[in-house]
Amino acid sequence: MYKVYDVSAPIYEGMPVYKNKPEKQPKIRVVQDFDTGKVRESRIDLDAHTGTHVDSPLHMVPEGGTMKTIPLDRLVGPCRVLNLTHVEGGITREHLEPHGIRRDDFVLFKTRNSMEDAFNFEFVFLAEDGARYLAEIGVRGVGIDALGVERSQPGHPTHKTLFAANIIIVEGLRLAEVNEGEYFMVAAPIKLVDTEAAPARVLLLKGLSW
DSSP states (O other), X not given: OOEEEEOOOOOOTTOOOGGGOGGGSOEEEEEEOTTTSSSOEEXXXXXXXXXXXXXXXXXXXXXXXXXXXXXXXXXXXXXXXXXXXXXXXXXXXXXHGGGXXXXXXXXXXXXXXXXXXXXXXXXXXXXXXXXXXHHHHTOSEEEESSSSSOOSOTTOHHHHHHHHTTOEXXXXXXXXXXXXXXXXXXXXXXXXXXXXXEEEEEEEEXXXXX
């Protein structure tokens, strides 16, 4: 028997969005209900970076690949949740070295972000030297429980360092109920083709043999 953790952010009008920007709020409206027809139907206006989502290189690199360049099999497989709830500010190489991160790991950072419901402008992020360290190791992907993997870094070096090393970025995870350890991850972005990001449903399975 295995346990399933849904580590995706719920999507609704009024949800936490990056920097509380009104234009990033999802718009959900009923276009037909049982007063006007035989079925109920809704329409959604959704930013590609809403809630839990996967970034593609095009997000930061003008000639970078779109979502169709990210193989789904790199988003399905073993992953490791690292407890970094003691970190304030940026996650550095010094914070990561004790965790014995290995090549091809997909690492998910559980920080104090997961304990907060509202957007925090001082959210914990991955600092540039932490990104360089992960690139040197050759991890498969990075996930974080913030709506951005970095902040307050001119030129977005964390994103660019990870993308240059072909490392997948998942943002907006919710890891409050998940302990540090190894899991089997299924991260399924909406099958958008030519965008720089896509919302995703991310599940962690514990106790599954692989």
